[in-house]
Amino acid sequence: MDNPIVVVLLTLAVIVVLKWTVLLALSKGSFGRVFAAAGVFFKVLASEETAKKVQAVLTPPAEAKKPAKLSGEPLRLLNLLQREGRLLDFLLEDISSASDEQIGAGVREIHKKSQAVLKEHLTLEPVLAGQEEESITIQAGFDPSAIRLTGNVTGEPPFKGTLKHHGWRVRAYKLPAPAAGVDELVVAPAEVELP
Secondary structure (H helix, E strand, O other): OOOHHHHHHHHHHHHHHHHHHHHHHHOOOOHHHHHHHHHHHHHHHHOHHHHHHHHHHHOOOOOOOOOOOOOOHHHHHHHHHHHHHOHHHHHHOOOOOOOHHHHHHHHHHHHHHHHHHHHHHEEEEEOOOOOOOOEEEEOOOOOOOOOOOOOOOOOOOOEEEEOOOOOEEEEEEOOOOOOOOOOOOOOOOOOOOOO
């Protein structure tokens, strides 16, 4: 192998064999796919129009994301409060011209029915044990989503203060699933009385 031409030819032959081996491996043994790829390769090099078409196929435009469908699950409790106590009707009604006596009479019934819904469907407990206006100490590592500090909040815990509201935590809930085909986003259906 002292002849450099033979060495070059053998090297080229090895490169060609390796190249075909890799191409066949990538195409899973399909000569048709190898020849198609080679044809596309040369067409892309020769034509800008073909290059743009191939580029469009290789990188399709991102599909416009559809807005997420709203879930009615968070509205189930509101639905119950509206159905049983007509809470939405009360909260959305303009009561500016009503007397305190009229409002008080309406609120008593709404309160009673809404309270019954909450007690039936939620297991609630105070976030902090204790009575309002009691002195309390908040230790380091408290959960700021469960305890909101107000007033002069400076320094590091422990904090000494006065309990203004014990907070509420839902320990469990049981909300009925709607019947099949019911639009959960309708929290109060329109009512039409027929003659």
